[in-house]
Every structure is written in structure tokens, then in C-alpha cells.
Amino acid sequence: xTVRRMRKLxxxxxxxxxxxxxxxPRVLIDIERGVGNPTLASLQRIAEPFGLEPGLRRxxxxxxxx
Numbered sequence: 001x002t003v004r005r006m007r008k009l010x011x012x013x014x015x016x017x018x019x020x021x022x023x024x025p026r027v028l029i030d031i032e033r034g035v036g037n038p039t040l041a042s043l044q045r046i047a048e049p050f051g052l053e054p055g056l057r058r059x060x061x062x063x064x065x066x
Contacts, residue, residue, distance in 0.1 A: 004032040006050045021045045 007017045014032070018025040023042050030036030031046070038046075043054040 003028070003046055006052070007032075010050070017046075020049055 007014070012020065014028055015025055018028045021028070022045050023038075027036060027038060027042055028046070031038055031042075040054065047053050
């Protein structure tokens, strides 16, 4: 869900974001839907243009991304 939020905040469409990050559009779509199983390399390529890096965080029961 974070990927979708960052993409929308920057005004990118899914195809634009896929091209910018050098990931297949299907990979990006699946990640945004929460059904993807991306590699660490894919996550790094997606995060880099936004000035982010992949990491782990604790899930909270009331977290809307869960």
C-alpha cells in the first residue's frame, strides 16, 4: 500500500512508475494490490526514486496497511 501512496503523491501512473523504477508493470500492480512476492532488488528499485529504502516495521492491529 505504501508503494501506491508514494506513486499517487508524486502524480505517477502505474506505467510511468514501472518505467521509472525498471520493474515490470505486472510486478508493480501485484505489489500495490498486496498479492505480489517481489524480490529485494525490485523493492529497492521501487523505493529509490522516492528517497526510501525497504525495511521492516512492526504491524499494528489497527494499521490500515495490514
